[in-house]
Amino acid sequence: MSGFTISRRTMLAGSAALLASTAMPVIGWAQTPKKGGRLVVAADSEPRNLNPAIVASNGVFFISSKVVETLAEASFDGKDGLQPRLALSWEGAADGLSVTFKLRDGVIWHDGKPFTSADVAFSALQIWKPLQNLGRTVFKDLAAIDTPDDLTAVFKFAKPTPFQLIRNALPALSSVVPKHVYETGKIEENPANNAPVGTGPFKFAEYKAGQYYRLAKNTDYWGKDEPWLDEIVYQVLPDRTSAAAALEAEEIQLAAFSAVPLADLDRISKVPGLKVITKGYEGLTYQLVVEINHRRKELADVKVRQAIAHAIDKDFVVKTVFLGYAATATGPVPKNDPQFYTADVPTYAFDVTKANALLDEAGYKKGPDGNRFSLKLLPAPYFNETKQFGDYLRQALAAVGIDAELVNNDSPAHIKAVYTDHAFDLAVGPPVFRGDPAISTTILVQSGIPDGVPFSNQGGYKNEELDALIAKASETLDTAARTELYKEFQKKVAADLPLINVAEWSFISVARDTVGNIANNPRWAVSNWADTYLES
């Protein structure tokens, strides 16, 4: 662990002490754990498909990760940042052609059938590889799975696949669903996609559209004395202001994923009985990125891109847009990543004079109206912060003589404009770093991606050297060598700026003081909550 995703001012000071204490289940709040109770949580959306094996996304995990478990979960202190779930151990062969998983014994599905290696083989080959949004990339070379016995699954790859990548993908990509439920009929149309069956600490009990999801305790859970809670109810609250009000009125006990807007946190942290928690999202880092359309001749010039990087005051963005709940970025891997991050990259200090000089050098002199050229700027509408940064960027560009016209769209229109129609010059996007650059990061700068693929390089950027580096890293088996290649990757991206990384942030939880064992792993909000409890 080299740092925090969220550098809340006060927390940074004691980060060393906090890091040391992450091994302890409860941080700061002395509580007496209690069995039972109903935890009511705010949910802001209702995913159309609740099967995390098909849709590996935080919105789905938030609910389904309590029902359907993965082979391993992220951990603050476990080896390679992992802790066992359905798999007890994982071993990669030296040739990169196989990975052997030893599975947990005595696990049963919510419908009473035993969990075996056949379920793992079915999930991986029939779902992760052909259907899953992320698995289609990571498991593309998965050829077969041997199941010598009920508790052993050997993944066979057609091409050498780095074990490090598979390991890093386990927490998000390895949800195991029961073969006996899915083997008949079309997987995409299986009713269990909306009422998942798993091995997790909670069973899916009830869904009332527009109102709530209810999960009930799994009394046959493999974890000793777990789960602590009797029930989890997700109350659907589409309006963000009502989540804060519901917490204050004690109608809900937890709002995760920044359901309470940043601007309300200061006030709500002073309400007696409520706590604001910035931990527990270290494995879910969002990156604030300026996407660039290199088809524009001005933006195809690296000097112009560097000038834009110099024109952005990252500290100001963190302080003003994120109210301090973020960190400045140096490159395509976030600072809080324990494996790959390097600070040894070209940096661009906030320097308007230098930006102006670079633009002059590039041959774009200021016109009589003080403008050099005009651009179309499309901020992604998914987060308040991406929209606000769009407003900031317009002003920052104006200061160096670039006239940016803001174009605001709703989510589907933005996706189409940027990733299919390429109708942008600059866009503000929030890509996610998922623990390994090969999962969803290299795709942001790699060339040769078909039109219409969201959160990928659709800016027409092509750099053969960088493409070669990405290709090499994807087949380098040695962990140290592979890590080194990704450090090189960060340097190259920071030097050539196919996109500009501005800041890194994650989410905030607000909970009542009575909720215990919050944020005890780096993906807490999307983990299984087996040890979460309610104090009476």
Add this chain to the structure above:
Amino acid sequence: MTRALILLRRRLVGSIFVLLIVIIGTFLLLEAAPGDAVDAYIVSTGGDAGMIELLRHRWGLDQSELTRLANYLWALLHLDLGHSVTFSRPIREIILERLPTTLILMGSATALSFGLGSALGIYAGAKPGSFRDRFLSIGSLALYAVPGFWLGLVLIVIFAVDLRWLPIGGIESLASDKTGLARAADIATHLVLPVSALGFIYLALYLRMMRAGMAEAWRQDFVLAARSRGLSRRRIVLAHVARNALLPLVTMLGLQSAQMLGGSVVIESVFAVPGLGRLAQEAVAGRDTPLLLGIILTSAVLVIVINLLVDVAYAFLDPRVGASEAGA
């Protein structure tokens, strides 16, 4: 009775054309919006080119607009509203699930704004130009000017957060196993705030209309006649002045039903009420054309039925209405 029937038949024939225009208009409007249901879906999931193509194919979005519109209309002819891609469920099922909630919310809010609005209107119109008249007129106008979501939030902060008298949102207590009367009481408690927020906004219209109608009626000769007959003031106000001012309010009631549906979009979001308005918003955000069409169709039918009822009621209340149509 025949008068009402003839009216009904005429209206029904006209309604079908109205509905057809509404459907085609909505379809084209939503198609003109950039991005389709797959674009909306991949916002939260991402995905590669193959997956996106597969989704477009599976959701029928790789067909031309015209084919899809024709398919939709053909299915509609068989009373099939189609399948929602955002909810992956049959649309009729989703709408039937949400319709009662919206009907209760709208019905109660209409009753509140009509009842209280006309009562206050009578109170104000009993003495046009008096202090209470001015106070009520200005006060109701101020309420009308307030944005619905803001009124809703203020009510939440006061009654749900500070006083904790009422629940913050939802239509009933979560997973509470309540049945019968206890459940009805629970739902009623949950409806107090959203109904107030929605009802208070439209109250001004009825109040002002009633008041204006009464102010005019006061100048009529029959009022003078009533006075000269020595009737009590109370009787003049209620039986003569107010009664004559009431008829336009009934017309308004029909017109307002459409407005109310629009207002419920905001109120249902603020109060997390699972009704049609919120569903419509989700359908637009998800570019779920068939779902939005289903909702609009349902709303249109609702508005047409309400207006029909109003017309029929009117035909009974006022013998002049329908007489000419029956002769035509």
